Amino acid sequence: MDNSQITHWCHEIIHSQVKEGGRYIDATMGNGNDTLFLCELAGEKGKVTAFDIQEQAVEHTKALLEHHGIRENFQLVLDGHEHMAEYEEPGSVDLICFNFGYLPGGDHRIATQPETSIQAIETGLSLLKHGGMMSLCIYSGGDTGFEEKEAILEYLSRLPSKNYTVIVNEYCNRKNHPPVPVFLWKK
Ligand code: SAM
Secondary structure, eight states, rough: OOTSHHHHHHHHHHHSSTTTOOOOEEEEEEESSHHHHHHHOOOOOOEEEEEOOOHHHHHHHHHHHHTTTTOOOOEEEEGGGGGGGGTTTTTTTEEEEEEESOOOOSSSSSSSOHHHHHHHHHHHHHHHEEEEEEEEEEBBGGGBBEEEEHHHHHHHSSTTTTTTEEEOOOOTTOSSSSOOEEEEEEO
């Protein structure tokens, strides 16, 4: 297995930073791979709330969790991540995971959008505990374009350093607009 692939890399960092048994949000459920990872990390004592705007994503994720025998510690929400404050209390969340873009194997025209993505990040910051973490996988090029990546990186670069640490990673020798993994901590 290639552990340098963006999703593995993000999972490795999350695993090294986040306590098991916490409260986690998967802001972009998609086919459920991140939700499954977070449910396993959460264990019986933790909880995962996962969002997507597509019924197909919720169905795929439900089936994946069932296949892996995960039955209890999650809530799958058919709603935009920009509404996540309706589901969690401010300052209560240990980790929020974003994997922007479109549903792999689905309709590429239904994808995360700069405006709602930034709203969701901003709301997510208010839900994070102090010491909590956000992981963001940002894609660009192809059907995704560049607008969302530029808007998110610009927004993150303006966050005050006294309140947040933001680390932007780069695949510096990969061609064709490689994804950008970003990790953020709320101080
Ligand atoms: N985490 C997923 C996985 O492990 O398979 C991959 C996520 S996929 C790259 C991006 C997902 O974001 C798509 O399923 C898409 O429907 C979803 N999405 C788009 N806009 C959204 C929004 N406003 N709120 C929540 N999800 C959204």
